[in-house]
Amino acid sequence: MTTVPVLINGRCEHWVDALDRGLQYGDGLFETLLVGDGHPFFWSEHLARLAEGCRRLAIPMPNSEILRQEAHQLCRESSSGSGVLKILLTRGVGGRGYRSPAEVHPTRVISLHPLPPDLDSRRRQGIRVRLCQTPLGINPTLAGVKHCNRLEQVLAIQEWNDPDIQEGLMCDTDGYLVEGIMANLFWLKGKCAYTPKIDRCGVAGVVRAWVMGQLRQWNLEVHEVRVKPEVLLEADEVFATNSVMGIVPLVEWPCRQHLWPIGEMTRRLQTAFWR
Amino acid sequence: MTTVPVLINGRCEHWVDALDRGLQYGDGLFETLLVGDGHPFFWSEHLARLAEGCRRLAIPMPNSEILRQEAHQLCRESSSGSGVLKILLTRGVGGRGYRSPAEVHPTRVISLHPLPPDLDSRRRQGIRVRLCQTPLGINPTLAGVKHCNRLEQVLAIQEWNDPDIQEGLMCDTDGYLVEGIMANLFWLKGKCAYTPKIDRCGVAGVVRAWVMGQLRQWNLEVHEVRVKPEVLLEADEVFATNSVMGIVPLVEWPCRQHLWPIGEMTRRLQTAFWR
Numbered sequence: 001m002t003t004v005p006v007l008i009n010g011r012c013e014h015w016v017d018a019l020d021r022g023l024q025y026g027d028g029l030f031e032t033l034l035v036g037d038g039h040p041f042f043w044s045e046h047l048a049r050l051a052e053g054c055r056r057l058a059i060p061m062p063n064s065e066i067l068r069q070e071a072h073q074l075c076r077e078s079s080s081g082s083g084v085l086k087i088l089l090t091r092g093v094g095g096r097g098y099r100s101p102a103e104v105h106p107t108r109v110i111s112l113h114p115l116p117p118d119l120d121s122r123r124r125q126g127i128r129v130r131l132c133q134t135p136l137g138i139n140p141t142l143a144g145v146k147h148c149n150r151l152e153q154v155l156a157i158q159e160w161n162d163p164d165i166q167e168g169l170m171c172d173t174d175g176y177l178v179e180g181i182m183a184n185l186f187w188l189k190g191k192c193a194y195t196p197k198i199d200r201c202g203v204a205g206v207v208r209a210w211v212m213g214q215l216r217q218w219n220l221e222v223h224e225v226r227v228k229p230e231v232l233l234e235a236d237e238v239f240a241t242n243s244v245m246g247i248v249p250l251v252e253w254p255c256r257q258h259l260w261p262i263g264e265m266t267r268r269l270q271t272a273f274w275r
Numbered sequence: 276m277t278t279v280p281v282l283i284n285g286r287c288e289h290w291v292d293a294l295d296r297g298l299q300y301g302d303g304l305f306e307t308l309l310v311g312d313g314h315p316f317f318w319s320e321h322l323a324r325l326a327e328g329c330r331r332l333a334i335p336m337p338n339s340e341i342l343r344q345e346a347h348q349l350c351r352e353s354s355s356g357s358g359v360l361k362i363l364l365t366r367g368v369g370g371r372g373y374r375s376p377a378e379v380h381p382t383r384v385i386s387l388h389p390l391p392p393d394l395d396s397r398r399r400q401g402i403r404v405r406l407c408q409t410p411l412g413i414n415p416t417l418a419g420v421k422h423c424n425r426l427e428q429v430l431a432i433q434e435w436n437d438p439d440i441q442e443g444l445m446c447d448t449d450g451y452l453v454e455g456i457m458a459n460l461f462w463l464k465g466k467c468a469y470t471p472k473i474d475r476c477g478v479a480g481v482v483r484a485w486v487m488g489q490l491r492q493w494n495l496e497v498h499e500v501r502v503k504p505e506v507l508l509e510a511d512e513v514f515a516t517n518s519v520m521g522i523v524p525l526v527e528w529p530c531r532q533h534l535w536p537i538g539e540m541t542r543r544l545q546t547a548f549w550r
Contacts, residue, residue: 151300
């Protein structure tokens with residue numbers, strides 16, 4: 001039984017039709033937003049990405065004013081004023097078979113979740129990582145989109161149980177570094193910043209785009225690259241980005257007995273991000 | 276609103292929890308069975324594949340006697356005694372985030388659907404195909420499993436609307452032929468039969484396994500191969516297999532202005548299959 005507040009197509013419900021294509025095929029998209037002081041952060045950026053995902057998957061984009069109202073209705077229900085807002089959009093109910101019905105009525109599932117308990121310590125002290133065996137399949141048709149086909153991430157996170165490891169590095173089937181299971185990756189080396197290309201798989205993170213813009217505003221070169229994960233061992237500083245954590249330093253890769261210092265640029269980005 | 280009979284965890288309901296991981300991540304498996312005379316065909320083969328899928332994804336396999344009872348309960352409701360039974364199994368309800376809860380309670384969604392209207396003509400007269408642009412991502416971790424991450428198939432079938440084309444040929448991102456959107460593929464050339472390898476992507480179809488076994492019983496060599504789709508233009512006869520259609524001849528690839536005869540072996544297999 002769901003215990004968090006949920007709005008389904010604007011109604012306070014906890015149930016979706018069993019023939020929803022989101023359930024049948026993962027035929028949908030989602031956005032995860034940090035909520036503070038009763039307001040979702042990066043609202044317009046998340047909505048723009050949702051619209052782009054809708055265009056890529058040919059799902060009708062809901063009216064953005066309706067989404068805003070529903071999001072704010074849920075945020076107002078949060079007693080603390082903070083949390084994680086998830087907007088899930090599916091192609092709606094369909095019959096059996098992959099072909100969608102002639103008339104598509106997308107399903108909106110908006111839910112508000114508590115903040116992860118260790119958020120502050122992750123941001124201040126950083127996180128430890130491991131390398132996942134589960135690869136990301138390469139498919140440019142889906143690359144960048146935050147869609148609901150997430151079995152690769154589900155299997156990757158099953159690879160370990162040690163709570164001292166908070167994130168897994170994922171490579172594509174050619175062995176190139178793409179992202180973390182739940183975050184994008186950046187590293188600095190000399191006077192340049194690097195992040196993996198997401199043209200063949202991976203998610204085009206909202207905070208990833210913000211960080212790239214901010215670094216370029218500071219006249220740093222940012223290169224999108226296709227490299228093996230071992231390149232991180234040579235980096236001066238490494239950090240991960242997502243909408244809930246913001247920017248978090250990577251401090252240790254225990255299996256490789258490697259430690260990274262929390263770098264000046266990571267701290268500078270964190271400061272600018274929370275401003 | 277769902278209009279077909281559905282059992283959810285054994286109860287006559289049409290709704291699943293909005294936080295079910297099937298909806299959130301496509302974190303589940305499904306089986307599609309043909310029902311005739313009130314009984315699902317190839318029951319034990321489908322259950323074995325479901326169990327294997329559960330093992331691969333680490334989802335607890337439900338008690339098979341419970342599944343059998345629920346399937347038969349739905350089949351009895353069918354007035355005609357025929358239809359398509361879909362068994363969908365998810366990792367159940369979870370919180371936000373990819374990691375599954377410590378205790379997993381899978382969700383069983385069993386539904387009974389009408390037969391496709393043109394089934395007889397497909398079996399007798401065959402189907403027309405086209406080549407899809409949407410590729411299948413390569414990921415051995417998920418290859419063969421009939422899981423609920425099906426956006427590739429959803430996008431592929433959106434590529435055309437012509438009702439005279441009934442199936443699309445799908446290749447992997449390296450351009451090798453893998454399967455149809457909804458069926459496995461076979462072709463005959465000389466005294467050998469061929470079917471694409473499904474070790475990097477694709478579904479291990481129940482009828483595919485039956486056909487391979489039957490052909491070998493008839494002392495035909497069956498080769499699992501990695502070849503380009505154009506190889507079909509050189510074939511003596513071509514057919515597609517899935518649980519609903521059984522075995523259907525491919526008769527035309529209009530974009531290549533190519534016709535295939537309905538071969539003797541296709542008809543012999545159809546006869547053996549329906550016996």
